[in-house]
Amino acid sequence: xxxxxxxxxxxxxxxxxxxxxxxxxxxxxxxxxxxxxxxxxxxxxxxxxxxxxxxxxxxxxxxxxxxxxxxxxxxxxxxxxxxxxxxxxxxxxxxxxxxxxxxxxxxxxxxxxxxxxxxxxxxxxxxxxxxxxxxxxxxxxxxxxxxxxxxxxxxxxxxxxxxxxxxxxxxxxxxxxxxxxxxxxxxxxxxxxxxxxxxxxxxxxxxxxxxxxxxxxxxxxxxxxxxxxxxxxxxxxxxxxxxxxxxxxxxxxxxxxxxxxxxxxxxxxxxxxxxxxxxxxxxxxxxxxxxxxxxxxxxxxxxxxxxxxxxxxxxxxxxxxxxxxxxxxxxxxxxxxxxxxxxxxxxxxxxxxxxxxxxxxxxxxxxxxxxxxxxxxxxxxxxxxxxxxxxxxxxxxxxxxxxxxxxxxxxxxxxxxxxxxxxxxxxxxxxxxxxxxxxxxxxxxxxxxxxxxxxxxxxxxxxxxxxxxxxxxxxxxxxxxxxxxxxxxxxxxxxxxxxxxxxxxxxxxxxxxxxxxxxxxxxxxxxxxxxxxxxxxxxxxxxxxxxxxxxxxxxxxxxxxxxxxxxxxxxxxxxxxxxxxxxxxxxxxxxxxxxxxxxxxxxxxxxxxxxxxxxxxxxxxxxxxxxxxxxxxxxxxxxxxxxxxxxxxxxxxxxxxxxxxxxxxxxxxxxxxxxxxxxxxxxxxxxxxxxxxxxxxxxxxxxxxxxxxxxxxxxxxxxxxxxxxxxxxxxxxxxxxxxxxxxxxxxxxxxxxxxxxxxxxxxxxxxxxxxxxxxxxxxxxxxxxxxxxxxxxxxxxxxxxxxxxxxxxxxxxxxxxxxxxxxxxxxxxxxxxxxxxxxxxxxxxxxxxxxxxxxxxxxxxxxxxxxxxxxxxxxxxxxxxxxx
RNA sequence: GGGCGGCUAGCUCAGCUGGUCAGAGCGCCUGGUUUACACCCAGGAGGUCGGGGGUUCGAACCCCUCGCCGCCCACCA
Numbered sequence: 001x002x003x004x005x006x007x008x009x010x011x012x013x014x015x016x017x018x019x020x021x022x023x024x025x026x027x028x029x030x031x032x033x034x035x036x037x038x039x040x041x042x043x044x045x046x047x048x049x050x051x052x053x054x055x056x057x058x059x060x061x062x063x064x065x066x067x068x069x070x071x072x073x074x075x076x077x078x079x080x081x082x083x084x085x086x087x088x089x090x091x092x093x094x095x096x097x098x099x100x101x102x103x104x105x106x107x108x109x110x111x112x113x114x115x116x117x118x119x120x121x122x123x124x125x126x127x128x129x130x131x132x133x134x135x136x137x138x139x140x141x142x143x144x145x146x147x148x149x150x151x152x153x154x155x156x157x158x159x160x161x162x163x164x165x166x167x168x169x170x171x172x173x174x175x176x177x178x179x180x181x182x183x184x185x186x187x188x189x190x191x192x193x194x195x196x197x198x199x200x201x202x203x204x205x206x207x208x209x210x211x212x213x214x215x216x217x218x219x220x221x222x223x224x225x226x227x228x229x230x231x232x233x234x235x236x237x238x239x240x241x242x243x244x245x246x247x248x249x250x251x252x253x254x255x256x257x258x259x260x261x262x263x264x265x266x267x268x269x270x271x272x273x274x275x276x277x278x279x280x281x282x283x284x285x286x287x288x289x290x291x292x293x294x295x296x297x298x299x300x301x302x303x304x305x306x307x308x309x310x311x312x313x314x315x316x317x318x319x320x321x322x323x324x325x326x327x328x329x330x331x332x333x334x335x336x337x338x339x340x341x342x343x344x345x346x347x348x349x350x351x352x353x354x355x356x357x358x359x360x361x362x363x364x365x366x367x368x369x370x371x372x373x374x375x376x377x378x379x380x381x382x383x384x385x386x387x388x389x390x391x392x393x394x395x396x397x398x399x400x401x402x403x404x405x406x407x408x409x410x411x412x413x414x415x416x417x418x419x420x421x422x423x424x425x426x427x428x429x430x431x432x433x434x435x436x437x438x439x440x441x442x443x444x445x446x447x448x449x450x451x452x453x454x455x456x457x458x459x460x461x462x463x464x465x466x467x468x469x470x471x472x473x474x475x476x477x478x479x480x481x482x483x484x485x486x487x488x489x490x491x492x493x494x495x496x497x498x499x500x501x502x503x504x505x506x507x508x509x510x511x512x513x514x515x516x517x518x519x520x521x522x523x524x525x526x527x528x529x530x531x532x533x534x535x536x537x538x539x540x541x542x543x544x545x546x547x548x549x550x551x552x553x554x555x556x557x558x559x560x561x562x563x564x565x566x567x568x569x570x571x572x573x574x575x576x577x578x579x580x581x582x583x584x585x586x587x588x589x590x591x592x593x594x595x596x597x598x599x600x601x602x603x604x605x606x607x608x609x610x611x612x613x614x615x616x617x618x619x620x621x622x623x624x625x626x627x628x629x630x631x632x633x634x635x636x637x638x639x640x641x642x643x644x645x646x647x648x649x650x651x652x653x654x655x656x657x658x659x660x661x662x663x664x665x666x667x668x669x670x671x672x673x674x675x676x677x678x679x680x681x682x683x684x685x686x687x688x689x690x691x692x693x694x695x696x697x698x699x700x701x702x703x704x705x706x707x708x709x710x711x712x713x714x715x716x717x718x719x720x721x722x723x724x725x726x727x728x729x730x731x732x733x734x735x736x737x738x739x740x741x742x743x744x745x746x747x748x749x750x751x752x753x754x755x756x757x758x759x760x761x762x763x764x765x766x767x768x769x770x771x772x773x774x775x776x777x778x779x780x781x782x783x784x785x786x787x788x789x790x791x792x793x794x795x796x797x798x799x800x801x802x803x804x805x806x807x808x809x810x811x812x813x814x815x816x817x818x819x820x821x822x823x824x825x826x827x828x829x830x831x832x833x834x835x836x837x838x839x840x841x842x843x844x845x846x847x848x849x850x851x852x853x854x855x856x857x858x859x860x861x862x863x864x865x866x867x868x869x870x871x872x873x874x875x876x877x878x879x880x881x882x883x884x
Numbered sequence: 885g886g887g888c889g890g891c892u893a894g895c896u897c898a899g900c901u902g903g904u905c906a907g908a909g910c911g912c913c914u915g916g917u918u919u920a921c922a923c924c925c926a927g928g929a930g931g932u933c934g935g936g937g938g939u940u941c942g943a944a945c946c947c948c949u950c951g952c953c954g955c956c957c958a959c960c961a
Contacts, residue, residue, distance in 0.1 A: 217960045267961040588920035602934040746927040752916050846941035
């Protein structure tokens with residue numbers, strides 16, 4: 001006997017352990033099976049499972065389990081990302097909390113060892129949390145971006161790209177994070193709106209004949225100004241081009257140059273040019289061959305290129321000092337408050353400085369071409385499609401990708417420098433040494449580049465590096481390209497685009513056929529979840545409270561939303577109730593001897609209600625299958641919910657009760673077998689979304705003993721021929737009649753305990769026949785005393801429309817006539833309005849002429865039905881009036 | 885400045901290619917000890933589908949326009 005309810009707390013760990021031990025997570029060994037693979041978006045090793053992971057991984061698991069059941073060789077390959085800055089940050093913080101030894105004091109080697117130790121201790125957390133969610137990943141293939149195989153892939157890619165001149169070293173302006181003292185890519189820069197000022201400074205002309213006013217939000221950069229630019233056709237400055245101003249404080253003469261970059265509409269029309277500390281100015285500087293003066297140290301202080309009194313000052317202090325110097329000099333012309341965007345580093349949160357350094361760059365423009373083409377011609381499809389536009393927009397305007405980071409935790413760049421600075425890029429130190437020997441004609445000491453690669457560099461290789469590339473492994477042949485990538489829109493640029501570029505470049509094939517972009521989860525009020533706001537929903541707490549199945553179903557059901565999911569606990573609770581409902585349906589089956597019959601032929605059932613249920617099951621399976629195939633997760637969830645609760649529980653089991661309690665042994669046996677078959681089919685269909693409760697019921701109802709575990713059971717493929725329209729019509733009639741009676745009872749206030757007689761007046765032969773088959777059922781479901789056919793409505797009954805007949809419910813003893821009159825009047829009014837609308841429509845010559853014939857016909861039928869119904873209602877009202 | 889979403893019952897959202905599409909869940913109200921389930925059962929109220937205009941025989945659905953809300957990219961004169 002099943003317990004009163006499913007207990008996720010004890011069952012889930014047990015079931016998961018059994019799955020994992022069974023080896024079911026590994027792709028099946030059938031060489032003819034189509035392959036289906038998903039590479040997990042590798043969470044940071046530092047990470048803990050948050051609600052976004054829960055959504056993302058639930059959907060991947062749904063797809064994987066669905067594919068596995070369909071018989072595909074399904075592989076969901078898990079792993080984690082070393083997450084350069086994030087991890088280094090965590091360990092540095094740990095060091096600080098333990099006793100102030102900075103990473104620099106520790107030294108590179110010891111520090112990296114510390115990080116590995118940290119990873120070994122805490123890095124497995126996210127994997128165990130994914131298990132709690134029910135993720136059916138093939139843990140035997142778990143990878144880490146810094147493991148040996150993936151590191152080899154990274155070196156191979158870097159060296160190859162370098163040889164192809166798609167990776168190069170260049171001195172350019174980069175986004176510099178003064179906190180971590182590393183370059184970061186454009187994508188790691190986040191614009192934040194900040195209150196600030198435009199300071200308007202006067203720069204005196206060198207010949208003393210006047211001044212030019214320029215404005216800036218970053219006064220300290222003036223120390224590095226090397227020109228003032230004006231527009232070539234700006235009449236105000238026409239005579240000054242080629243002259244010089246004397247840069248205040250510094251005392252350096254700098255030229256007034258003509259450049260289109262200066263916008264006459266903005267400010268004074270003259271703009272200070274600081275090529276070493278501004279991206280736009282850098283370009284101007286290159287055009288005019290201006291000196292590039294760097295005035296900052298790596299940690300954001302003023303360096304020795306500035307006047308003595310500024311050296312060593314923090315950039316904030318330097319700003320204040322520059323402003324006050326201008327004031328003292330009488331050259332501060334205005335202070336204008338403004339609110340403007342300032343670039344911040346997304347990890348450290350400090351203001352980013354454009355900074356002139358040597359870095360390694362990837363020629364993204366060249367790599368982007370094929371990646372754009374692959375989406376254009378549909379080799380890779382985004383779902384929803386609208387994201388393709390975002391992808392194209394970025395890819396078509398892509399800038400060189402700065403891939404070097406001045407960090408220690410990551411893939412060290414495989415480049416070695418000779419004594420003269422000559423660079424040798426090679427996969428190993430030995431190869432670099434050999435190349436150096438050849439170059440110098442003798443052995444020379446080499447020094448490896450200190451920098452590591454951007455974390456996303458290794459992530460970009462993930463779909464193929466995890467399968468063994470550059471080896472030509474069996475996994476690579478079988479599972480690459482992967483089938484679907486499930487990820488958030490926030491990393492389309494960071495990750496998806498780069499995987500497309502690298503995948504195409506190195507394997508010739510796009511790394512995935514489909515990219516499903518899932519929404520972002522917000523709290524119930526629509527706010528972004530963040531620790532500081534305290535509105536974070538912890539998926540593990542939700543699993544503790546409601547079970548993993550409930551959380552998974554909720555996330556699946558809500559995943560159709562384009563951008564945001566507002567998650568709230570009542571919704572999760574509702575789906576927990578749903579799983580309990582299913583559990584109880586199984587319990588009902590168990591109590592009534594609904595045991596699966598081994599060679600049961602669903603197509604051969606005779607009972608009308610069983611044939612109806614068979615058709616409903618076919619339709620539900622069709623809808624769910626199609627939805628899962630097209631990533632319409634919300635539709636799949638809705639179809640499951642409706643089918644299980646509103647069809648199976650509300651109607652089928654209710655219809656089955658009298659049969660199961662009755663005396664007809666043949667009908668009873670068939671219904672038992674059918675109920676068992678239906679439940680098994682439900683478990684199959686629901687399993688991808690709610691794996692735990694379904695697996696448990698599969699086992700408890702004996703299906704597992706017959707067919708093996710549900711996780712590898714065969715997905716239902718049900719013939720459309722099993723849909724029986726006549727059974728559909730008949731049960732539809734029954735359901736309609738029962739519902740009518742229930743509504744009428746409730747409307748007129750007939751007590752639940754009352755058992756009135758229902759008479760069907762004017763019923764046709766077909767109806768009479770149906771009644772003979774289902775009369776007892778209707779009596780039970782509608783809580784009647786009896787149901788009979790009659791020529792005329794008995795006195796004291798309330799009348800309603802019942803298909804071709806008029807229903808007469810004998811309730812005079814129970815009801816208030818005025819209530820009944822109101823009910824009839826309301827129904828008459830509603831029918832009348834409907835008839836008016838339809839008459840008007842059919843009276844419109846254009847409609848009849850232009851609308852498709854079937855639509856016109858539909859409306860004609862609708863009209864005649866409504867008119868017949870109205871006539872009955874009118875008669876009922878007249879009769880009621882006569883009664884009074 | 886460029887682009888993308890959203891605005892449908894009190895709340896959260898479905899409504900796919902224009903013709904029973906005005907829906908679901910939650911909440912609310914009424915009534916229920918029907919032997920699977922109160923994490924339940926039966927029923928109900930509630931919306932001029934953001935405003936305006938247009939196309940069409942017909943528009944929540946297409947076009948234009950306005951208004952809010954949110955996001956992405958660019959912008960440090």
